[in-house]
């Protein structure tokens with residue numbers, strides 16, 4: 001039987017980054033993926049790095065988002081150095097365009113909310129926004145510039161993180177998914193794969209939106225897929241520097257000249273089909289924001305499955321089963337939250353303490369009163 005200090009179920013950017021951190025801390029780490037690692041949400045993503053809340057419900061995530069964002073430059077430097085792979089990190093800011101007729105009120109609310117959360121944001125008049133980003137529509141009434149935000153090529157990042165994990169000593173096992181956690185009494189002894197058991201002192205579930213399908217995990221990680229469709233465009237006569245947002249779309253420029261446009265949010269199960277309606281919605285919103293995109297070539301379309309949770313917050317940390325941790329449910333912010341997730345899991349395992357409060361994201365928050373009673377009943 002294979003034995004590890006740490007067994008990780010799932011080799012997306014989250015599982016890969018945790019493996020890298022723990023291997024660098026000297027632990028023997030095995031990553032088990034049911035397919036080739038790095039081909040799910042971490043591949044499909046847009047790679048925007050923005051701690052700003054998209055809606056009031058997401059304000060509880062701002063602190064951890066800021067903490068993760070602050071670590072990004074160092075994280076990228078480390079991953080690129082170990083892996084030898086460039087990640088396309090672009091710390092060029094993001095710009096949110098406003099179309100409404102009451103932009104003055106909208107603008108001051110957005111700026112006040114950002115400043116209240118300690119996020120840098122500057123109001124821009126339409127003409128100043130268009131000077132920065134000439135591709136913006138004439139219909140844009142005003143804009144918010146968040147100069148410190150960034151984006152990254154998530155496909156390159158995920159490949160780099162997995163390579164860096166391996167070069168740091170972690171072992172990766174493709175096509176070897178977890179069927180269940182291996183539980184004996186109140187201890188998790190490792191993972192049950194298709195045909196074998198893996199023994200580990202620590203077991204980490206990082207299987208994205210598929211985590212709940214691993215037997216024994218659902219009470220801690222009731223994740224479900226939220227499909228996102230995307231399109232990659234290329235336009236020779238148009239340059240976009242920053243990530244551009246409107247209420248209906250984001251446009252993310254890559255270093256290779258591609259412009260990513262996305263994304264839908266659909267709760268339709270484990271369905272990754274690209275639909276006419278989905279792409280129509282993306283393209284019409286993209287052209288509304290940057291009209292000259294109507295001449296752009298469509299280079300690629302795809303869809304991926306975000307790991308959504310009942311409260312849309314990530315699920316991080318220890319469970320009430322000894323040795324079992326969750327690192328999943330990152331929904332729309334998994335790329336942003338990769339550095340902090342890996343750091344906190346490493347701190348918990350090697351130092352039994354964490355440097356950022358993660359209580360809000362505990363895997364125990366979904367347990368009902370009845371399971372609470374069962375949990376505290378004598379074994």
Ligand SMILES: Cc1cc2nc3c(=O)[nH]c(=O)nc-3n(C[C@H](O)[C@H](O)[C@H](O)COP(=O)(O)OP(=O)(O)OC[C@H]3O[C@@H](n4cnc5c(N)ncnc54)[C@H](O)[C@@H]3O)c2cc1C
Pocket residue numbers: 009010011012013014015032033034035036037038039040041042043044045046047048049176177178179206207208209210211213214227228229230262263303304305306307327328329330331332333334335336337
């Ligand atoms: C269209 C789209 C746009 C996005 N945009 C952004 C963005 O701009 N910024 C941002 O921060 N985030 C964004 N996200 C979210 C982000 O991509 C995810 O939160 C993040 O990639 C989740 O990473 P993960 O490693 O947890 O999951 P995944 O990347 O899905 O990896 C899970 C892994 O687990 C494996 N697996 C499945 N079942 C098992 C099993 N039983 N045993 C072992 N392994 C298993 C899978 O094969 C896969 O390799 C976006 C997501 C999508 C889909």
